[in-house]
Structure formats: structure tokens, C-alpha cells
């Protein structure tokens with residue numbers, strides 16, 4: 001049975017339906033990417049899975065349990081967390097206190113403060129600095145570190161490359177090797193198709209709230225992907 | 237010399253005003269909620285203090301401890317049973333709710349205690365005084381300032397250095413993200429309202445010892461609280477303390493010039509600050 005399984009998911013903002021009967025699955029230990037243009041519904045999907053978005057229909061199963069209507073904090077306690085879009089650090093707290101907040105619920109596992117500093121050595125010197133003063137790349141490291149500190153079984157990442165320089169993106173993506181090694185399953189949301197395909201063993205493409213393409217990235221052609229991404233006809 | 241005494245008395249009173257503002261400012265800072273009933277809770281706490289005062293003979297100030305504990309529990313109940321139900325993007329339900337609670341509290345107090353003016357007895361402390369460099373000051377007003385200062389410092393320290401304090405600060409920053417880390421933000425809100433009401437209750441009891449109160453005093457208290465928070469700059473801890481001092485000093489100095497002025501000069505300063513520095517003292521310093 002997959003670690004995460006979603007069937008017929010619909011999510012609403014008032015009367016507006018952002019997701020239309022979406023389905024996907026993530027196996028334990030797998031890294032899955034979800035790509036799609038701006039407004040396709042990627043963030044909505046993650047907010048629905050983590051319980052932050054509560055106006056929804058369908059079934060979300062995680063680790064064998066139906067979590068469709070479960071409260072967000074209890075879902076997090078069950079081992080699923082997210083690196084939210086735009087990083088969203090606690091702006092009045094220091095780097096280390098941001099990381100500590102991740103460890104606050106006390107889930108056991110390999111991710112501790114020293115482990116995070118080993119993963120992102122740049123953060124060690126910045127530990128007492130106010131999180132709002134960091135550069136974008138440093139903030140993204142703290143946001144990923146904070147999520148890892150919860151010792152998740154499933155980690156969802158929403159556009160962690162957004163607005164960062166290519167060199168920094170490389171540095172940050174390198175951390176996923178260690179994350180995968182520690183046994184964490186990962187879902188990556190990306191607009192950057194190349195990054196998404198390189199990092200994952202399975203990729204879903206979202207278009208206007210529906211899955212427009214799914215498969216192993218090595219078996220998909222760039223042509224197919226771009227047609228599914230932009231909603232145009234694939235041309236031979 | 238008389239001016240030094242006057243200003244010192246203004247500072248003593250200002251410490252208490254800061255404490256009155258702290259509950260409101262804390263509630264708004266953490267939950268973005270304006271508790272309209274805060275003023276009436278302050279008065280209710282004074283009545284509870286009045287009822288419990290006979291239990292602490294000889295050490296009148298100790299009565300703030302049981303009153304603060306009772307207020308904390310009331311805060312937990314208020315937030316978990318009522319306010320948490322109306323949270324959302326729309327602020328109006330929460331304002332209406334606390335407005336309704338304020339009216340119920342006020343009329344309940346008139347019903348139970350009558351409309352007479354009361355004061356919490358403090359025994360010999362009431363008229364005790366000390367002198368510094370030939371100037372005489374009341375012991376009680378000075379003690380009240382010290383208590384207010386200690387409470388500000390203690391809350392500030394606790395928010396930064398304790399686990400629960402950090403969780404409250406993080407929840408204030410982003411109540412959605414804390415949920416991704418396993419925090420039940422409603423529970424955090426319950427505790428925050430408990431703390432806010434406990435602080436307000438201490439302010440209420442001290443105010444009831446320094447002066448008098450009736451069931452209708454809540455409106456004045458709420459106004460002072462708003463002015464302190466806005467003069468200080470919303471969200472600024474020590475700005476709020478400075479806001480209280482400014483209000484206290486203005487009021488006492490104003491009364492010296494014009495004994496019938498009441499709170500008028502305080503309101504004028506508040507107005508000027510609202511016009512010329514709408515972000516308050518903290519906003520001025522940040523520039």
C-alpha cells in the first residue's frame with residue numbers, strides 16, 4: 001500500500017473549485033515531483049494534504065489511515081510536514097529558535113540540530129541571527145531544516161527553487177540526497193521541469209486542477225511534458 | 237521641586253497604565269484579536285480582589301495572586317468555549333462577541349454589586365510614604381510601578397526563553413506554519429488569552445487599590461488600554477511601557493495645571509501621536 005494515496009480530491013475556495021477529482025500516490029521511500037504552471041493548483045494540493053485547507057471532498061489516505069478531515073497539527077504529529085511556498089520563517093525568532101520549533105513536538109529520528117548544521121554548514125554561524133535578516137537561499141535552508149527537525153516520514157516541498165540563483169538552487173537540492181538516505185519520502189513541487197525530473201523517480205503534471213500527465217520522467221519526452229504543462233496539443 | 241514629585245507620580249501611574257495596555261496589546265499581538273471586554277474584565281478582577289481581600293490580612297498586595305490565577309482560568313474558558321468558535325479572516329464576529337461579553341459583564345456587576353464606587357482596602361499601605369532627597373512619595377504607587385516593570389520584564393523574558401513562550405511567538409508570526417510542526421494553535425490561543433486576562437486582572441486589582449472603581453469603569457480602562465497600545469506602537473513591548481508612562485505623566489501634569497481636566501490631556505497627547513506618528517513610539521524609533 002502506498003504511503004500517501006489520494007482519490008477524487010476536490011478543493012474549494014468558496015464557490016471556486018481549484019482541484020477537480022485529482023488522484024495520486026507516493027510509495028514509501030520514493031521521491032515524487034509535481035510540476036505545473038502558475039495557478040495549476042499545486043499549492044492548493046499540498047495545503048489540502050497537510051490539513052491547512054479544510055474545504056475538500058474525496059479521500060486522502062496516509063500510512064493506512066484516512067486523514068481527509070484530520071486536523072493539521074495531528075497530521076504533522078503523524079509524520080507529514082511541508083516546506084511552505086515562500087519559506088514562511090518565524091520572523092521574530094532566531095535561526096536556531098526556528099529550527100527548535102521544528103523539534104518541539106519531539107518525534108524521534110535522525111534529524112537533530114547538529115544534523116541540520118551538518119547538512120547546511122552555513123547555518124551554524126547564523127544560528128543567533130534573526131531569521132528575517134537572512135538571504136533568500138539561507139532562509140530556504142532554515143525552512144527545510146525546520147521541516148526536517150520534525151523527523152517526518154513524508155516531506156512535502158512547495159517551490160523551494162523559486163526566486164533563487166542557480167548556484168544556490170544546486171546547493172539546496174544537494175541536501176535531498178541525505179534526506180532520501182535517511183529514509184524520508186519526498187514530494188517536490190516545482191515549476192522548473194528540469195530540476196523536477198532530475199530529482200524524482202515519478203512525476204505528475206498538473207493543469208487547471210487536474211493531472212494532465214503522470215509517469216517515470218525517464219520515459220517521458222520533453223514534448224509530452226510541455227504539452228501537458230501548457231495544455232497545448234503535443235506535436236510530433 | 238514640586239515638579240519632580242509630580243512627574244514621579246505620573247511615572248508611577250504610567251506603570252499601571254502600561255500594565256492595563258499589556259493585556260490588550262498581547263492579545264492583539266498574538267491572535268490579531270481585539271478583546272473589547274478587556275476593560276470590563278479589569279473591573280471584574282477588581283471586584284474579585286475586593287471579595288478576596290479579607291483573606292490576605294496584613295499583606296494586601298498578595299491578593300493579586302489568587303485573582304490572577306482565577307483570571308487565567310477564565311481566559312482559558314473564554315477562548316476555548318467562545319472566541320475560538322468565531323476565529324477567521326473576518327474580524328467582525330470576534331468584535332461583536334467580545335462587545336456582547338462586555339455588556340453582559342457590566343450589567344452583571346451592576347446587578348450583583350450595585351453602582352456604588354468601591355476601593356480595595358490596603359490597610360496601612362494606603363497612606364504609607366517614603367522620602368527621597370526631601371521629596372515624599374507614596375509607597376503603594378511606587379510598588380505598583382515596580383510590579384508593572386517586573387511583569388513586563390518577566391513576560392518578555394519568558395516569551396524568548398521558554399518553550400511555551402517560543403511557541404506563542406511562533407504562532408503569532410504564522411499560525412498556519414506552526415500547525416505543520418504539530419502545534420495546535422487553538423491551545424496556544426487559550427493559553428495566550430489566559431495570560432492576557434491574568435495580566436489585566438493584576439492591573440485591575442492594583443488600580444482598585446490605588447483609586448476607586450464602579451461597574452462602569454471598564455470603558456475608561458479600555459480607552460486607556462487602547463491609547464497605551466497605540467502610543468507605544470502596535471506589537472512593541474517596551475513601546476507599550478513607554479506609552480503608559482507618557483499617558484500617566486501627561487495626566488498628572490495636566491491635573492496640576494487644570495484640576496478638573498481628568499483624562500483630557502492624556503487624550504490630547506494620544507490624538508497628537510495618532511496624527512503625527514501613527515506607528516507610535518516604536519515606529520518613530522524604527523525610522
Ligand SMILES: Nc1ncnc2c1ncn2[C@@H]1O[C@H](COP(=O)(O)OP(=O)(O)O)[C@@H](O)[C@H]1O
Pocket residue numbers: 013016018036037038039040041042043044045
Ligand atoms: N486563498 C485562495 N482563495 C481563492 N482562490 C485561491 C486561493 N489560493 C489559490 N487560489 C486559486 O486556486 C488556483 C490554484 O492556486 P495555487 O494552488 O496557488 O496554484 P499553484 O501553486 O499551482 O501556482 C488558482 O486559480 C488560484 O487563483
Ligand SMILES: [Mg+2]
Pocket residue numbers: 042043044085159
Ligand atoms: Mg503555488
